[in-house]
Every structure is written in C-alpha cells, then in structure tokens.
Amino acid sequence: MVSSAAWSFSRSSSARLSTRTTSFNSHRKWFPSAAASSLSLIAIVFLFSSLVCAFYLFTVWRIPAPDPEFFSGAGQYCDVFAGSWILDDAYPIYNSSECPFAERGFNCLGNGRNDTGYLRWRWKPSSCDIPRFDAREALRRLRGKRIVFVGDSMSRTQWESFICMLMTGVDDKQSVYEVNGNQISKTIGFLGVKFGGFNLSVEFFRSVFLVQQGLPPKQGPRRVRSTLKLDTLDVMNKRWMNSDVLVFNTGHWWTATKLFEIGCYFQFGGLLKLGLPVTAAFKMALETWASWVETSVNTNRTHVFLRTFEPSHWSDSKQKVCEVTDQPASEAIGDDRSEFGDIIREVVGKMRASVTVLNVTLMGKFRSDAHVGTWGYPSSILDCSHWCLPGVPDAWNELLLSSLFTNDWRKFGK
Ligand SMILES: *[C@@H]1O[C@H](CO)[C@@H](O)[C@H](O)[C@H]1NC(C)=O
Ligand SMILES: *[C@@H]1O[C@H](CO)[C@@H](O)[C@H](O)[C@H]1NC(C)=O
Ligand SMILES: *[C@@H]1O[C@H](CO)[C@@H](O)[C@H](O)[C@H]1NC(C)=O
Ligand SMILES: *[C@@H]1O[C@H](CO)[C@@H](O)[C@H](O)[C@H]1NC(C)=O
Ligand SMILES: *[C@@H]1O[C@H](CO)[C@@H](O)[C@H](O)[C@H]1NC(C)=O
Numbered sequence: 001m002v003s004s005a006a007w008s009f010s011r012s013s014s015a016r017l018s019t020r021t022t023s024f025n026s027h028r029k030w031f032p033s034a035a036a037s038s039l040s041l042i043a044i045v046f047l048f049s050s051l052v053c054a055f056y057l058f059t060v061w062r063i064p065a066p067d068p069e070f071f072s073g074a075g076q077y078c079d080v081f082a083g084s085w086i087l088d089d090a091y092p093i094y095n096s097s098e099c100p101f102a103e104r105g106f107n108c109l110g111n112g113r114n115d116t117g118y119l120r121w122r123w124k125p126s127s128c129d130i131p132r133f134d135a136r137e138a139l140r141r142l143r144g145k146r147i148v149f150v151g152d153s154m155s156r157t158q159w160e161s162f163i164c165m166l167m168t169g170v171d172d173k174q175s176v177y178e179v180n181g182n183q184i185s186k187t188i189g190f191l192g193v194k195f196g197g198f199n200l201s202v203e204f205f206r207s208v209f210l211v212q213q214g215l216p217p218k219q220g221p222r223r224v225r226s227t228l229k230l231d232t233l234d235v236m237n238k239r240w241m242n243s244d245v246l247v248f249n250t251g252h253w254w255t256a257t258k259l260f261e262i263g264c265y266f267q268f269g270g271l272l273k274l275g276l277p278v279t280a281a282f283k284m285a286l287e288t289w290a291s292w293v294e295t296s297v298n299t300n301r302t303h304v305f306l307r308t309f310e311p312s313h314w315s316d317s318k319q320k321v322c323e324v325t326d327q328p329a330s331e332a333i334g335d336d337r338s339e340f341g342d343i344i345r346e347v348v349g350k351m352r353a354s355v356t357v358l359n360v361t362l363m364g365k366f367r368s369d370a371h372v373g374t375w376g377y378p379s380s381i382l383d384c385s386h387w388c389l390p391g392v393p394d395a396w397n398e399l400l401l402s403s404l405f406t407n408d409w410r411k412f413g414k
Helices: 037-059 135-142 153-167 235-239 278-296 338-349 361-365 392-405
Strands: 083-087 121-125 146-151 176-178 190-195 200-206 211-214 226-233 245-248 264-268 303-307 355-358 371-373 383-387
Touching: 121 392, 135 153, 135 392, 146 153, 153 190, 153 200, 153 245, 153 303, 153 383, 153 392, 211 278, 226 235, 226 278, 245 392, 264 278, 278 338, 303 392, 338 355, 355 392, 361 392
Parallel strands: 146 200, 146 245, 226 264, 245 303, 303 355
Antiparallel strands: 083 121, 176 190, 190 200, 211 226, 371 383
16 A cells, blocks of 8 residues: 555645664675585685675676655645756755765765756655755654665665755764764665764665575576575565664666676576566565565554665666766656556555655656766766765655655654
C-alpha cells in the first residue's frame, strides 16, 4: 500500500515545517559465515576475484543515473513530485566547504565550478507548497530518532545532504561526529553520524542491490564468479531494523556492465539463473525486499521510504561524454530507466505494509545543470550521474522531512 494520504498541508503552505556500531570490512559479507579452512583455496580465489571486481568497480565506477508523496489538505490531493524548479535566493541551504560530511567529490563549488546559478533552485510542486526547511525545528522533531539510509552512492549523497542540512541548525559543530571516526569513502559499508546534543543518529549502509551477494553454487560455469541471491536480503538487514526512518534505493548497479561483465550472475532458490534479464531480476529482488519490510520491520515505528531512480544526463550510451549545463533543462530529459519505476510501482502497490515512494525521477530529469561533471574528485572523471552538494539531493530531503512531519497518523516528533 502506497501511503498516499500522508501529507496534509494547506495549499498555501501555512503549515510550518514543524517540516554505532562497528565498522566492517566491505568484503566480509561475501563470505558465508560457516566457511572455514577447508574452503581456503576457494576463499583465496574468491578474494582475488572480488578484489578484481572491487578494483573494476572503483576505477570504472560510474552510475547512470527516481515519487514522494502527496500533500492533501482539505480534501485536496497534491502530488508533490509533479512540479517545477523555481529560482529562490534563499538557496542553497548550506555550504559544503563548511560541512565535514559533504564528501569532496560532491563539493562542485569547492572543486572549481565557477557558475553558481545551479545552487539557487527550489522544487515547487504544481498544486501545493512544501514547507520551507527549518533546521532547528527539524532537529527538535528528530530528537532521539534513528534515521537509516540504505543503498548505493545516491543514498550516500542523500545521507550527506541530510546531515549538512541539519548541521546548519547546530551551534556546536563538534557535537556532530562519525561514530567510528571514519572518513567518507565510496566503498565504505557503514557510516553513522551522531548529533550529540539531540541523541539523533543518521546512518548509511552501503547495499547497492539490497539483496545478498555471494559465492556461486559449486559446479557452475567458470565465468560465474559470484552471484546475487535474489531471494535473500543483504545480511546486513538486521542492522537496518529498529530505526525510525528507513530510506532505500537501488537501481544504478542493475546493469549488465556491473553484473555479467564482471562474472556476477543471478541466483534464486539455490539455482543459477543465467539467462534471467536484469529487469526481471530487479523485480524479484524488490519483492524480496517488500516481503522483508512486511515481516521484519515494525512499520508502527518505522517509516519506510523507497526512492526511485535518479536520472543521469550522459550524451552517449557508454557514459563517457556529457555536458553539464548552467541552467536546468526546460524539458524533462535524461535516462530514467522507466522500467524500474514501473516495477517499483507494481511491487509497492501490492504491499500490505505502508511504504512511501519518493518519486524523485521526474524532478531530476530537469537538472542537467546539477551534476558533478568535471568538478568531482578526482576531477579527471567526468560524471553526469551524481549530483553536486548542495543541490538536488537537498530537495529529496525536503520532501522526506515534509512527509514525516505532516504525517498525521504517526505524529512524528510531536
Ligand atoms: C563556503 O565556505 C568557504 C569556507 O568557509 C568560503 O571560503 C566560501 O566563500 C563559502 N562559499 C559561499 C558560496 O558562501
Ligand atoms: C569558469 O571556468 C571555466 C572552465 O571551467 C573557464 O573557462 C571560465 O573562464 C571560467 N569563468 C570565470 C568567470 O572565471
Ligand atoms: C536516545 O535515543 C534512543 C533511541 O534512538 C533511546 O533508546 C534512548 O533512550 C535515547 N537516550 C536518551 C538519553 O534520551
Ligand atoms: C501496530 O499497531 C496496531 C494498531 O495500533 C496494532 O494492532 C499492532 O499490534 C501493532 N504492531 C506491532 C508490531 O506493534
Ligand atoms: C513517478 O512519477 C512519474 C511522473 O509523474 C510517473 O510517470 C511514474 O509512474 C512515477 N513512478 C512511481 C514509481 O510511482
């Protein structure tokens, strides 16, 4: 069930935005826990192949590039994901150079981008307004909460944006810290930031497919070096439970390049599924996720969100060429993997548990001006998938917070 009646604001927006853990080795999850010395040869071979795999992913790391919700006031229903970007001099919300949790690779301004127009756009739903972000008010309502983001680097960006937005309301910046003292990196499996004065925890778990990766069944073809177990959720899932907010995404890694070309194939019910198309596999994985939400998450406490695909703006299919514009596109353009959106709608539509789809696909399609481009780190890598911070992910968080804070039936943070 898509929670639809969740956001109630008046059309004129008079509603105020009243809108630990131990680090782990990112390779560890590749090994079944029972494996021991007798399997050491396999383990070495596997370690090698996963290192090759990791190196490949690291060097060729590139992602092609997702609907919140609906404000309804006085019987009005507002699709907050349908709208446009309008210029607003109150933006951006923060300065990445002053936020220790904005990773260098997303700080376009800090990395030499010299036009600043891209920083000043606010997302405006067509038939209503979302409340303006108010960091102090948001912190007050989030006191004592545990917010968890799970997914790929787009989730990490949203996590970084969320922290940077909230930090603008914190006087003692030193009171905000990563629980293991870790630096943000592309491959890290877990990052947890505590807002000391608010007993608030904002965490990120890297799980690019949401389902578990592992060793292939014995006697499979040699080209099969690892598998994605479509019927098993990432074993990290136990650490995602007992949270107040869970925000998921997946999609960018569901490509032949990131799977078959590095010897990763699908598995279901213990059997290899060599000919299974990526979209069919994506659907099976999402169904596994949906049944996990229904059986393992206490949705009385936990608000579950699923973010849709974030569009990219490459000019070629190989993702080597693109141009970051200095103005948003006048039309919705960009690669949106719309088949994934259709699958999300279908799977979430059948769920009994309430899940809010953050449908950010359309809003991103206008933002050909907001990608990292050559202002990443290192700058030699052109990137029209990821977004600059501050930027588009801030708008996802404004929608997320609006959804939480106007959710009558949960009285979040009241
Ligand atoms: C962001 O912060 C840095 C470091 O404090 C400062 O040099 C820069 O001028 C700021 N940028 C903007 C746009 O305010
Ligand atoms: C902005 O940077 C581009 C290169 O990225 C350069 O060609 C241009 O001259 C710069 N403009 C200004 C006003 O500094
Ligand atoms: C902090 O928040 C957690 C829930 O995240 C709660 O269990 C705990 O009691 C809170 N501690 C304090 C000191 O308020
Ligand atoms: C959730 O709330 C409903 C209604 O208040 C209650 O019947 C149900 O037992 C609760 N479920 C859990 C897991 O607490
Ligand atoms: C997201 O919004 C677009 C545009 O309104 C719509 O076409 C698409 O079906 C929506 N996706 C989901 C998953 O609801």
